[in-house]
Amino acid sequence: MPDPTATVTEVAGRRLRLTHLDRVLYPGTGFTKAALLHYYTRVAPAMLRQLAGRPASFLRLPEGVDGQRFWAKRVPPGSPDWVPRLAVTHRTETMPQVVVDDLPTLLWAANLGCLEFHVPQWRTDPATHDRLIIDLDPGEGTGLLECCVVALTARHLLAEDGLTAFPKTTGSKGLHLSVPLQPAPAEAAGEYARALARRLRRALPELVVDQMAKELRPGRVFVDWSQNNSAKTTVAAYSLRARPAPAVSAPLGWPELAAARRPEDLVFTPDAVAQRLAADGDPHAGLADPGLAGRLPV
Incomplete structure (x- = not known):
């Protein structure tokens, strides 16, 4: 018809x-x-x-x-x-x-x-990554605010290694940190992400889990380092x-992430995201700036 x-x-x-x-x-x-x-x-x-x-x-x-x-x-x-x-x-x-x-x-x-x-996290060649993703997935009993605590700590650890992170909501329960890289072998990116997850667990032992087992996740934020696999x-x-309502995976500025006091502070409708972009510009514009692409530590 x-x-x-x-x-x-x-x-x-x-x-x-x-x-x-x-x-x-x-x-x-x-x-x-x-x-x-x-x-x-x-x-x-x-x-x-x-x-x-x-x-x-x-x-x-x-x-x-x-x-x-x-x-x-x-x-x-x-x-x-x-x-x-x-x-x-x-x-x-x-x-x-x-x-x-x-x-x-x-x-x-x-x-x-x-x-x-x-x-x-790659463009034309799965063996070469130009982006790192830090996926913060809250377990039962945790949510966006706990992810913010982990994200701020991750930002500090990444900065120690000369890497710049750009946060966004997943549009679901958690947060993503996107890190622009100078082209790096996929294995090196994955190994760095796994090591960073371990560092976060040591820094926040009561809040972070870096192992896949689901029984470990209640009350914790899982740092899913496996998202840097070339197949994902x-x-x-x-x-x-x-989802039932039209939420967006919305780029954030670090100040608003640090200032969040309620999960609702970090949930955005499509219209709100478009208005934010028109008024304030793109918080993730720097991801495309070659000058901000960092080199993975050796």
Whole structure:
């Protein structure tokens, strides 16, 4: 059946057919597909800096958060020729993946029901990382405020090693710290992340756990160093999350993270994130600055 809400538009010289614009993607709030596309248009200048050059993985929910969801890595059949792509070798095959380098590609993907955008810590070569991710995952009985304590300590330890960290919410329960690197071997990045997790456990023994066992996590923040594995991806800054309400993985400034007194202080709607970006700029702009890329300690 033809979609009566479909519209054909041109974005940066690319023709896009946008469909089902009145579809409610988040039934709890009435947030529609049109609102999704509008949000990603507003934050695109900052979000594209975090996506550019990296093969994307999409969490697709064409019918919204209450419908079927599935991961998509391979370029979908029938994709426009102009969609950038990169051949990525996985364990058993090499497949083309989308590289979200521009606004038309971002909106094309969102129109397919891609609510979440995830990228790895490398660009073209999985063996060479240019970003470190510190994933702070709160266990039962802990939350965002406990993650803030760990994040501030991690910032200090990273700075001792000449590394600069940029915090963001996950859009769920925890925090991510993104660290720009001079290109480094994947193994070295992973080893450093694991060593940092151990240092955090020693610094905050009553709060931090660095082992995978779930029975160790209640009352602790798990520092998930394994997120630096080349096969893994992390939700991109400014991406929406597929949760009951449309929360965002929102970049933060260190002062507001340090000043947070309630978990609600660090939970942001899409509109709030877009307004923050327009008023204050992008707290993660420095991630794309080559001058801030640090060298891993030997």
